[in-house]
Amino acid sequence: MSTSPQHLVVVGGGMVAHRLVEALLARDAAGAWRITVLAEEPRLPYDRVALTSYFSARDPEELVLGDPAMWDDPRVTLHRDCAVTALDRGARTVTDRLGRVHGYDELVLATGSSAFVPPIPGADLPGVFVYRTVDDVAALRGWVEQVRAERGRGTVARPVRGAVLGGGLLGLEAAGALRALDAQATVLQFGTHLMDVQIDLGGGQALKRLINDRGIAVRCGTATERMRADRRSGRVSRLDFADGGRLAVDIVVLATGVRPRDALARESGLEIGERGGVVVDLACRTADPAVSAVGEVACIEGRCLGLVAPGYAMAEVVADRLLGGAATFPGADTATRLKLQGVDVASFGDAHGRTEGAMELVHADPVAGVYKKLVLSDDARTLLGGVFVGDAAPYASLRPMLGSELPGDPGAFLLPEGGSGNGLAAIELPDDAGVCSCNNVTAGTIRAAVTEHGCTDVAAVKGCTRAGTTCGACLPLVTKIATTELEKAGIEVSTALCAHFELSRAQLFDAVRVAELHTFTEIIERFGAVPEGASGAGRGCDVCKPVVASILASQGNGHILAGEQATLQDTNDHMLANMQKDGTYSVVPRMPGGEVTPEGLIVVGQVAKDFGLYTKITGGQRIDMFGARVEQLPLIWARLVDAGFESGHAYGKSLRTVKSCVGSTWCRYGVQDSVGMAVELELRYRGLRSPHKLKLGVSGCARECAEARGKDVGVIATDKGWNMYVGGNGGQTPRHARLLAEDLDSATLLRTIDRFLMLYVRTADRLQRTAPWVEEYEGGLDAVRAVVLEDSLGIGADLDAAMARHVDGYEDEWRAVLEDPEKLARFGSFVNAPTTPDPTLAYVAERGQKRPATPDEIATGPVLVSGPAIEVRA
Amino acid sequence: MSAVCRLEELVPERGSAALLEGADGAPVQVALFRLLDGTVHAVQQLDPYSGAQVMSRGIVGTRGDEPTVAAPVYKQVFALRTGECLEAGGRTPRPGLGVHLATFPVEVRDGVVHVGAGG
Numbered sequence: 004m005s006t007s008p009q010h011l012v013v014v015g016g017g018m019v020a021h022r023l024v025e026a027l028l029a030r031d032a033a034g035a036w037r038i039t040v041l042a043e044e045p046r047l048p049y050d051r052v053a054l055t056s057y058f059s060a061r062d063p064e065e066l067v068l069g070d071p072a073m074w075d076d077p078r079v080t081l082h083r084d085c086a087v088t089a090l091d092r093g094a095r096t097v098t099d100r101l102g103r104v105h106g107y108d109e110l111v112l113a114t115g116s117s118a119f120v121p122p123i124p125g126a127d128l129p130g131v132f133v134y135r136t137v138d139d140v141a142a143l144r145g146w147v148e149q150v151r152a153e154r155g156r157g158t159v160a161r162p163v164r165g166a167v168l169g170g171g172l173l174g175l176e177a178a179g180a181l182r183a184l185d186a187q188a189t190v191l192q193f194g195t196h197l198m199d200v201q202i203d204l205g206g207g208q209a210l211k212r213l214i215n216d217r218g219i220a221v222r223c224g225t226a227t228e229r230m231r232a233d234r235r236s237g238r239v240s241r242l243d244f245a246d247g248g249r250l251a252v253d254i255v256v257l258a259t260g261v262r263p264r265d266a267l268a269r270e271s272g273l274e275i276g277e278r279g280g281v282v283v284d285l286a287c288r289t290a291d292p293a294v295s296a297v298g299e300v301a302c303i304e305g306r307c308l309g310l311v312a313p314g315y316a317m318a319e320v321v322a323d324r325l326l327g328g329a330a331t332f333p334g335a336d337t338a339t340r341l342k343l344q345g346v347d348v349a350s351f352g353d354a355h356g357r358t359e360g361a362m363e364l365v366h367a368d369p370v371a372g373v374y375k376k377l378v379l380s381d382d383a384r385t386l387l388g389g390v391f392v393g394d395a396a397p398y399a400s401l402r403p404m405l406g407s408e409l410p411g412d413p414g415a416f417l418l419p420e421g422g423s424g425n426g427l428a429a430i431e432l433p434d435d436a437g438v439c440s441c442n443n444v445t446a447g448t449i450r451a452a453v454t455e456h457g458c459t460d461v462a463a464v465k466g467c468t469r470a471g472t473t474c475g476a477c478l479p480l481v482t483k484i485a486t487t488e489l490e491k492a493g494i495e496v497s498t499a500l501c502a503h504f505e506l507s508r509a510q511l512f513d514a515v516r517v518a519e520l521h522t523f524t525e526i527i528e529r530f531g532a533v534p535e536g537a538s539g540a541g542r543g544c545d546v547c548k549p550v551v552a553s554i555l556a557s558q559g560n561g562h563i564l565a566g567e568q569a570t571l572q573d574t575n576d577h578m579l580a581n582m583q584k585d586g587t588y589s590v591v592p593r594m595p596g597g598e599v600t601p602e603g604l605i606v607v608g609q610v611a612k613d614f615g616l617y618t619k620i621t622g623g624q625r626i627d628m629f630g631a632r633v634e635q636l637p638l639i640w641a642r643l644v645d646a647g648f649e650s651g652h653a654y655g656k657s658l659r660t661v662k663s664c665v666g667s668t669w670c671r672y673g674v675q676d677s678v679g680m681a682v683e684l685e686l687r688y689r690g691l692r693s694p695h696k697l698k699l700g701v702s703g704c705a706r707e708c709a710e711a712r713g714k715d716v717g718v719i720a721t722d723k724g725w726n727m728y729v730g731g732n733g734g735q736t737p738r739h740a741r742l743l744a745e746d747l748d749s750a751t752l753l754r755t756i757d758r759f760l761m762l763y764v765r766t767a768d769r770l771q772r773t774a775p776w777v778e779e780y781e782g783g784l785d786a787v788r789a790v791v792l793e794d795s796l797g798i799g800a801d802l803d804a805a806m807a808r809h810v811d812g813y814e815d816e817w818r819a820v821l822e823d824p825e826k827l828a829r830f831g832s833f834v835n836a837p838t839t840p841d842p843t844l845a846y847v848a849e850r851g852q853k854r855p856a857t858p859d860e861i862a863t864g865p866v867l868v869s870g871p872a873i874e875v876r877a
Numbered sequence: 878m879s880a881v882c883r884l885e886e887l888v889p890e891r892g893s894a895a896l897l898e899g900a901d902g903a904p905v906q907v908a909l910f911r912l913l914d915g916t917v918h919a920v921q922q923l924d925p926y927s928g929a930q931v932m933s934r935g936i937v938g939t940r941g942d943e944p945t946v947a948a949p950v951y952k953q954v955f956a957l958r959t960g961e962c963l964e965a966g967g968r969t970p971r972p973g974l975g976v977h978l979a980t981f982p983v984e985v986r987d988g989v990v991h992v993g994a995g996g
């Protein structure tokens with residue numbers, strides 16, 4: 004590259020800034036730009052739209068947008084907690100709060116909005132909050148918890164009373180958040196009905212009923228005149244209304260609108276819109292060609308837009324322009340869809356029917372709490388807009404039809420399930436219909452992902468187009484379009500296990516269970532598919548055989564090497580050890596909870612020494628011994644079993660480890676015996692075969708030294724018992740486990756984990772860890788919680804019994820092998836020379852131990868240690 | 878051809894390694910597979926994709942009617958009768974090693990398995 008890169012400075016590290024950086028990095032292959040992002044907030048850009056989920060997740064990291072690794076790109080520098088305080092357009096510099104001056108070639112203002120604080124006396128009292136950032140939400144939560152803690156000390160525990168000013172989208176989100184914190188919530192709306200900007204009166208009334216059903220009070224037509232403080236504490240305690248009414252409160256959330264944060268532009272003399280916002284043209288540029296504005300702070304086409312989708316569109320425009328393109332803002336899509344505690348609300352287009360001659364088609368069912376309206380042109384054919392409350396199912400398919408003629412009878416789209424379903428299935432969306440508004444993806448782009456870019460499943464289509472990756476509202480439609488296209492392309496969107504079974508793993512699991520089958524031969528004869536051109540179902544493959552092995556093992560079918568089952572096992576299970584790159588194996592004895600006695604350590608050390616094994620502490624809190632040859636495995640295990648060790652199942656798709664911290668027995672902060680619990684869990688679930696490996700963790704207090712939230716099941720001690728988290732994952736796609744239940748006593752904890760694991764074992768796909776399983780389980784975490792805690796499917800007793808069978812039926816696999824000559828016979832190196840080592844093994848010494856020699860070392864240098872030369876004391 | 882073992886010593890649908898002597902007197906490692914129909918197939922024990930002597934420890938199965946073994950390290954699928962690699966899984970063999978497996982003639986006489994290792 005001949006020229007040095009230009010410098011782009013982005014002020015603000017919010018959602019739109021993130022999208023701008025992401026888009027620019029992805030497309031700027033030539034390295035034309037160096038980017039500096041100056042962000043006021045102290046964290047990586049996060050998903051503000053999902054802010055309310057912070058209450059259930061409690062972990063701001065889960066809200067982080069995109070791949071955090073993006074910020075490691077050398078082309079971009081992010082300064083957090085570094086608000087910009089001044090802009091000097093003449094010098095082309097900005098100054099941050101630390102007084103540092105940053106020069107720019109191009110400046111983009113992406114400072115978003117701040118919550119509007121209405122000029123009501125008392126709006127500045129302690130206990131009055133806004134709802135915009137993670138910090139706001141954390142403060143609000145802290146306040147509710149504090150009030151409740153103080154209440155707890157009194158004689159009668161009164162609930163925490165909350166009020167929300169504003170009955171728009173944000174107000175309802177905030178009210179839902181208060182309820183999630185178990186506080187009372189009253190929404191105070193100045194206008195005639197809830198969400199009056201987006202939906203009509205009829206929809207608003209239906210919404211009010213549904214919101215009331217969720218334990219949230221609503222007062223419309225209410226103007227708050229004053230907020231009064233408690234005389235003793237000085238905190239907000241009462242609201243006075245214009246009509247003379249009053250409301251006692253402990254906490255108030257303001258959700259009365261937002262104001263663009265346009266101060267920098269204002270002070271540097273740039274044009275500001277009538278109602279605020281940095282005025283920009285369709286290329287998002289201000290009158291100063293080196294300064295642009297995007298997102299909520301931009302006043303485009305005469306207004307500021309308080310939604311993320313138009314902000315993303317602006318980010319794309321600027322990214323394109325910076326790379327020499329000529330993109331312009333395509334116009335705002337102000338369609339909204341909100342899901343508040345299960346209440347579906349959506350509106351798009353001319354929701355209020357203001358178009359000249361517009362007709363409205365309404366279906367209202369107050370009993371079911373459903374209101375649906377289509378706004379149509381005067382000939383009742385062209386779709387102009389719609390409102391959906393209580394059932395927004397038709398929204399995803401109808402919204403892209405905006406401005407087009409509807410096929411057939413429009414009324415069909417408003418009928419409850421079935422009717423509307425058929426109507427929707429019949430629609431073939433035009434290519435230019437927008438499907439994903441967050442990411443501005445059209446139906447045509449999704450189809451092209453299949454037809455032109457070779458995507459062969461829905462996940463690939465999502466990755467390639469980004470459709471469905473933000474709010475997820477469009478996912479059903481994306482899935483439908485992609486699936487239809489895949490089918491057209493002759494790509495089967497199948498859940499079949501492999502060529503031998505058309506069933507999915509979950510289906511096969513149930514089939515085997517119900518038909519009470521016990522051998523692969525029976526199973527493939529009964530349920531196997533005949534591959535094309537073959538004379539019969541055949542004898543399976545490396546995909547279905549281990550799956551059947553796992554299914555049989557989970558259903559209690561005896562030792563994994565018993566009879567025909569042995570032929571199904573992957574090499575690791577077959578040798579009850581993990582194969583290494585040179586064909587030798589590693590040996591991992593179980594050390595429940597990471598606990599091991601000094602005597603145990605000495606035995607492990609002595610065995611490793613005698614057999615010449617390389618030793619290492621694993622990431623799972625136990626010791627791994629590497630370099631054991633097939634014929635050595637029984638000798639090694641005889642010694643270990645003798646000393647009281649048993650198989651650690653490091654080789655199995657089964658429970659691996661239960662990681663623990665030291666807990667209350669030693670640690671000054673511990674509130675429960677985490678090691679004791681970890682040991683109990685590890686002994687309970689050891690040997691449990693599952694769709695993928697399982698890892699658990701137990702921490703003795705909220706400091707979480709066991710990193711339990713990175714596990715499939717994480718248990719964290721509380722004063723009152725245990726919090727249980729599920730669906731954590733390390734590996735390539737790390738996930739923090741999410742809270743399933745709080746303050747469980749030990750017995751309930753065990754039962755809940757029993758059910759969670761058994762449900763997973765029964766219904767997950769092959770090689771699907773719990774994290775993606777929970778995500779894909781119909782109804783998500785809430786549905787899983789309902790099954791395991793409330794027994795919503797009525798299978799609780801069945802799951803309990805299955806786990807009891809597992810616990811009772813457990814035996815140490817290695818001990819059983821050592822006691823059975825037939826199984827032992829599998830561990831010879833050669834059928835004609837069972838104790839002769841593989842003559843090709845070669846090692847070199849490194850840091851005091853051995854390691855496999857590299858091919859180069861074998862070919863050229865002297866190999867210091869060779870396999871057969873190692874002394875083995877049997 | 879040399880006698881290697883008795884047929885019953887081979888577990889159906891699971892492999893066993895055997896140590897033979899090649900034409901030049903050097904050791905040759907062979908992977909033997911006994912199928913349900915009683916036939917025995919022999920291929921090289923060296924897995925060309927990992928460089929380890931492990932083919933006998935793969936999973937036996939079928940692709941269509943073709944009996945196969947999947948390499949235990951990176952799961953390439955080979956036809957047992959011909960040694961042909963049917964599925965490479967996007968990998969290439971280690972330098973100097975072929976894509977397919979060498980096969981060896983096998984005869985079962987009077988319940989004894991004989992394999993020809995070129996010696």
Ligand code: SRM
Nearest residue numbers: 581589620621622623624625653659698732733734735772
């Ligand atoms: C030995 C060990 C590394 C070490 O020296 O510390 C290890 C070694 C292997 N890991 Fe691991 N993992 C080890 C701890 C971990 C951890 C840390 C933990 O358990 O706390 C993780 C992240 C946590 C998690 O699983 O969510 C981990 C995530 C993986 C993954 C990614 C799984 C995923 O869901 O994405 C794989 C790949 C897979 O399983 O498909 C993997 C696969 C492997 C395999 C089996 C790869 C292979 O097929 O050869 C490695 C061989 C094991 C062996 O003994 O030969 N290993 N691996 C650790 C054994 C722990 C134990 O005591 O059992």
Ligand SMILES: Cc1cc2nc3c(=O)[nH]c(=O)nc-3n(C[C@H](O)[C@H](O)[C@H](O)COP(=O)(O)OP(=O)(O)OC[C@H]3O[C@@H](n4cnc5c(N)ncnc54)[C@H](O)[C@@H]3O)c2cc1C
Nearest residue numbers: 015016017018019043051086087114115298299309310311
């Ligand atoms: C609870 C909630 C729910 C929402 N739900 C939806 C929804 O369902 N659908 C939807 O479309 N939209 C929703 N929104 C709106 C959406 O979040 C915003 O439209 C979007 O975040 C705008 O992005 P932005 O980058 O313009 O602003 P922001 O995301 O607000 O980012 C601006 C950033 O700039 C920083 N900043 C400001 N001034 C400076 C300065 N001088 N120096 C440095 N940094 C500065 C701010 O601290 C902030 O981090 C919701 C908003 C909230 C609060």
Ligand code: SF4
Nearest residue numbers: 583621622627734735
């Ligand atoms: S991180 Fe990779 S290389 Fe290291 S042990 Fe795990 S799987 Fe093996």
Ligand code: FES
Nearest residue numbers: 439441473474475
């Ligand atoms: S509409 Fe939000 S992700 Fe597609």
